[in-house]
Amino acid sequence: MADDSPELLGYLTRLQRLTAHIDPTADSPQATAIRQAGASLDALPTIDAVVMTDWVKDQPRDVYTLGLAVGLSQEKLKNLLKAEFGTASWAKAATDDAEALVAWLDSEFGLLDALAAQRNRTYAFGDILAARGTSRQTASSAGVAGRLIEDAIEAIVKDLGLPYEMRGRFVGRNGDTGPADLAIPSMASALIAVACKGFDSTGSKLTAAVSEVTEMANVRFAHQYILAVVDGIGWLSRMGDFRRMYALAETRRIDGLYALADLDRFRVDLETAARRHGLLS
Template sequence: MTVPSYDEYVASLSRVTAHVDPTVATPDSLAVQAAATSLEALPTVDREMIAAWIERFPDAVPVLGLVVGLSQEKLKNALRQHLGTSSWTRAARVDPMGVAEMLDDEFGLAASLLAQRGRTYTFGDLLVARAGTRVYATSAGTAGRLVEDRIEEIAADLGLTYATRGRFEGRSGRTAPCDLAVPDSGRSAAIVVAAKAFDSTGSKLTDAVREVEEMAAVRKPSQFVMAVIDGIGWLSRANDLRKIHALWAAGEIDGMYTLATLGSFRADLEQAALLRGLLPG
């Protein structure tokens, strides 16, 4: 199998601070409030009007991200994926309509803005908004579980015996983590798969790379190692993603896939299972 280039792989990717008293106004909070006031004053809510607002207030684009629940980090990743830059001010000045269309196509900005303008919010709504970091952490876990569920569905559909989220034994009794093992984890594992999907960035991506490197380091010659890696969070950790791709290019792992290429994953998983006698020929 010809290993796609790193750029070809990237093209297939689908997404401690000091206490601050939230009741005390800051320059940033005042800027958000001013932007919100101007958004409430828009005579209509459509892409043309939003694009005109972006052109007028390029520094306030993160407020539109807040309308649809995007942190600045996730906004940067979305801009980089769809418009080729993580700078919202640059994108707003060069292509304000492109920013408006991206936020509307991908996140339903116009409908969300229309629904939220002028709404009366309760104290509970306020606390939910302040709990945003916990909400995003849950979403990140859900993204990872989505990929795990998809590869598990494929294994089950092929009729394979498998185990999930365990450790497998490789050379000299050494072990490494895996998210899917066929036919089982432990010593009997013949095929192991890592599933790592992140739409946000952080140390967890480096941890994911370390896990795949461990898998490659302990594998027996008879074991297949695959990795399903997706999410636009990797766009901000290109060096980490390149490390996994380099393992694939060097033949230290047998395949690297995204959700968009799960058809290839299925075919490769089936072929590996046939070679190890785990499916009837």
């Protein structure tokens, strides 16, 4: 980091944690639903294709717990269902053809053997810790962090009285489009496009965030303003990605880069851009 500019290093000091610590023992509606589905599976007299097909027909909304039993996250299960059954909804797949769904889960992931081996088993504390250590307990935190930034930006836009549209693809040069978390006045006729990228955890999603903002810069018209609000302590573990993001602003490929601590400056810059485009008198 010795070669980083004082401005970049100063930005790093303004990054903040966006998500609260999650108590792994705390209850939640989702945890309750999983426990109830697990108890229902425990109560089955036996495990075979016929019994599981009937269970899936009776409880189509609980099919994702079968994914958990074979080690599939909800997101991965959705993607696999989309490829196999043409829908990301496990409830719809179960309603359309419960028998085929059970057969697929068994042939691809060994569902019946997994259930037979795991249900009614007594688990030690070490088993619980192992499950937490090898799962994505905070997988939803990235969405929470991103939405926190979106909400803050949306509040500023509303306070200024600007027309806007949330989450889509704005139209740029030659009809090409780029991703935007907020566009003013709309995605189809964007004059200002804003990216909101907040991460407390690390991983490839930060690289993807840089790619999205780069795509915004690549398709923009000269008169379009591109602003990015980037925060979260996850960036501290992905300095290569952060430097690429910062370089977009440093080389003026985007018009502004802001941490949440910089929202006063963001508001001033947004208002200035809006006035230049005649959106504010």
